[in-house]
Amino acid sequence: MPPPFQSHVFVCTNRRPDGNPKGCCASKGAEEVRAAFKAELDKRGVKGRMRANAAGCLDTCSFGVSVVVYPEGTWYGGVKVEDVPEIVEEHLMQGRPVARLVMPFARKEKAES
Numbered sequence: 001m002p003p004p005f006q007s008h009v010f011v012c013t014n015r016r017p018d019g020n021p022k023g024c025c026a027s028k029g030a031e032e033v034r035a036a037f038k039a040e041l042d043k044r045g046v047k048g049r050m051r052a053n054a055a056g057c058l059d060t061c062s063f064g065v066s067v068v069v070y071p072e073g074t075w076y077g078g079v080k081v082e083d084v085p086e087i088v089e090e091h092l093m094q095g096r097p098v099a100r101l102v103m104p105f106a107r108k109e110k111a112e113s
């Protein structure tokens with residue numbers, strides 16, 4: 001099935017040089033997080049419906065590893081490999097975003113809407 005996907009996950013894998021004050025998601029394990037999303041989606045046989053892609057800087061560096069899920073536009077921060085099965089099961093499969101991982105600014109926006 002061609003895009004649009006039912007769920008499209010973007011994982012920032014941007015890398016900056018060591019010592020850069022902004023830091024980067026790559027130094028926090030972003031490639032491993034991306035690989036975990038791909039493996040989890042493969043395991044569930046949802047290829048063509050759900051997809052995980054590497055992304056450049058999502059401009060939320062201090063919250064990295066940064067992940068955004070569309071079409072909802074849910075922003076996750078501090079994502080670790082061990083969080084990936086929960087995001088896939090709860091959010092992508094069951095439609096319930098994982099509140100404890102939602103970035104603070106996104107929580108505020110959701111609360112006001």
Ligand code: FES
Pocket residue numbers: 012013014015023024025026056057058059060061062064066
């Ligand atoms: S480096 Fe990942 S959001 Fe900027």
